[in-house]
Amino acid sequence: MLPAAALGLCRRDRSKVLRIAPACRLRSTNGPSNARARTRRAWSVIALRASGGARLTNVTYRTGAGLEVTVRADTLLLHQGVVPNVNLALAIGCRHVWNEAQLCFVPALDAWGQTSVAAVAIAGDGAGIAGAVAAEQRGRLAALGAAFQLGHIDKVVRDRMAAAHLGALREAQLGRRFLDRLFKPARRFRLPRGETLVCRCEEVTARQVRDAAALERIGPNQLKAYLRCGMGPCQGRLCGLTVTELLADAHGLTPDEVGYYRLRPPVKPITVGELASLPKTAADIAAVERS
Ligand SMILES: Cc1cc2nc3c(=O)[nH]c(=O)nc-3n(C[C@H](O)[C@H](O)[C@H](O)COP(=O)(O)OP(=O)(O)OC[C@H]3O[C@@H](n4cnc5c(N)ncnc54)[C@H](O)[C@@H]3O)c2cc1C
Helix, strand or coil: CCCHHHHCCCCCCCCCEEEECCHHHHCCCCCHHHHHHCCEEEECEEEEEEEECCCEEEEEEEECCCCEEEEECCCCCCCCCCCCCCHHHHHCCCCEEEECCCCEEEECCCCCCECCCCCCECCHHHHCCCCHHHHHHHHHHHHHHHHHHCCCCCHHHHHHHHHHHHHHHHHHCCCHHHHHHHCCCCHHHHCCCCCCEEECCCCEEHHHHHHHHHHCCCCHHHHHHHHCCCCCCCCCCCCHHHHHHHHHHHHCCCHHHHCCCCCCCCCCCCCHHHHHCCCCCHHHHHHHCCC
């Protein structure tokens, strides 16, 4: 039996409830409320296993009370929680810090979303998960910060215009700490063992990561060289935080001390044609170069 993160779809299962809704039921023509009523629900699931041959055929789950149940299934969707996608920000060298409440890295930002890289601000989910309203308000604050930096408005105007957005942002974040605490993923889901897939792209298991960590004190980037962990098409978006936490656990370090994969463009797979069509004139290159 593997923990829920076993499928390597991501490193987060913030849900204590596993809902298994076979696709055939959801395709019912009786309407969504009927489908919901007929969906089997299992509570307090602490582990699950997907099995089958070329395709998924069964899901087995175990509850905290020790009940083990196998159901036939052709689709398995895991709710893995939400964390910021930091690949772009890391690729351009923005400083990041570990957020212990949300168990993820977030870019280090000032009140205007300004990163450690000049002229780069981040708003929305990329700045940290706080919901849609907060994302919008952060965007407005970042725009005001940019207008100020470009000399379009002075500090007085910026601060006056920002007041309402700062208030709305504060309001949108009320209760956030409670939510983060309530839905904090359990260690058993974050720190898998055995044959649980950590890096799904390169099919690297938790056992391999732990074995490599036992050899010497290594970081996520060294692990790439050992196991190709994080070097597949997703470039660590799915396994990055799991690897950081596994290495932190193995070495007795904090995730901040372990750090994250060093990311380089392209952050998502692109075709050779797209690569070949990238701008090449001196002006194009200067437009994206940082000093
Ligand atoms: C299923 C689901 C349910 C949710 N429910 C709630 C809820 O009930 N309440 C709540 O407060 N929040 C909810 N959220 C979260 C909320 O949607 C986000 O917090 C919010 O949308 C974040 O805004 P954003 O601008 O950062 O990102 P997004 O809204 O994701 O906007 C990013 C935009 O960038 C575009 N984009 C991406 N890549 C590129 C590219 N390379 N070039 C150009 N454009 C690009 C995308 O198409 C998208 O339009 C939910 C999210 C999901 C996924």
